[in-house]
Structure formats: structure tokens, C-alpha cells
Amino acid sequence: MRVIVCNDYDEMSKRAAKIVASQITLKPNCVLGLATGSTPIGLYDNLAEMNRLGEIDFSDVTTFNLDEYYPISPENDQSYRYFMNEHLFSRVNIDINRTHVPNGQTDDPETECENYEKMINDAGGIDLQILGIGQNGHIGFNEPDNNLNTVTHLTGLTQSTIDANSRFFEKKEDVPTQALTMGIASILKSRKIILLAS
Secondary structure (H helix, E strand, O other): OOOOOOOOHHHHHHHHHHHHHHHHHHOOOOEEEEOOOOOOHHHHHHHHHHHHOOOOOOOOOEEEEOEEEEOOOOOOOOOHHHHHHHHOHHHOOOOHHHEEOOOOOOOOHHHHHHHHHHHHHHOOOOOEEEEOOOOOOOEOOEOOOOOOOOOOEEEEOOHHHHHHHHHHOOOHHHOOOEEEEOOHHHHHOOOEEEEOOO
16 A cells, blocks of 8 residues: 655645546556545546646546435436536546446335446456545445445445535435445455545
């Protein structure tokens, strides 16, 4: 494990963007695992600018997001599909059909999770996974727990996570209490991982 200490959020975002850009340059058809939340926004801003300048090309990149609230519509401005479209996908030359976010509207979350895990495996696994870390230490929506050897699954959110995320919603009651998330076992299959903590 390599620890890179940066002076501030901007430097962290730029350093992370250079690592992601190197991955795309070395393997143009790479599979990226992406995170949402406030931490990776600077990373996505830097990647969008590098793409605008012609320094990196997303046309053959495939992405899988860590998680999505459940239940939620992709058109809801608090959904993670909406977040990714706003902060990255609409700003780079990626094929939207190669971007994957768990379906927060599914009627069958168990099958959705199984299919999501299979899609990742069928794509050859994740080359580089971006992670943030929640206030209580959660990664994706994997809350601190004794059993972390999980694959993609439906999980309940702790009150501390609901409270932390309520700032993004009009009312606390609007915050979903469940989510679909890659499990820690899924995440640890990634060939490389960047954990951003600011």
C-alpha cells in the first residue's frame, strides 16, 4: 500500500486524476469503479478538463459505480446515476451504455445485485476502483460491521449515514433507508484501488 499525503483537497484531486489518466492511457478499454459523494468531485472536474484538452479519451472506458440508493429513480437529482451524469459522464466522451449504476428502481433487488456482480465479472473485473470513506468509516454503503466478506447486496443504512446524507435532501424523511452496494469482497477484487480521504 502506498500513502500519498497532499497539502490540500485540490492537490489530492489532481494527483488522483493523474493516476486515473495513467490507467486510461495504459489500457484505453479499462474498467473503472467509481464513487459518489463530495470527495471525488474534484477528481471528476480534473478528468473532465483533461478530456476537454484531449489528454485522455473515455470512448472505450467502461464504468461501474459502487452503489445507489434504494428505492430511487435515476431522474431524481439525489440519485447516484444523476450525480455521475452531472459530474462526469455528460462532460467526457464516454459511451453512456458503458456506464453502469445499480438500478435503484428494480422490483427485485436480489436479482439486480446478482446481475450487477455478474456484469462486473463479465467485463473482466475492475482495473481501478475509486473509493471515498464516510464519516463513520463506511465504504460504498458497507457500514462498519463484523461481516465484510460480501458481494453486491441490498443493505440498510445506519442512522449516522442517513443523518449525514440528509443535507442533500429537502427533508430528512426523503432520505432512502436502503441502498444497493458492491460488497467489500467485490471491491477487493479490483486490481488497483485509490481511497480518497480529505
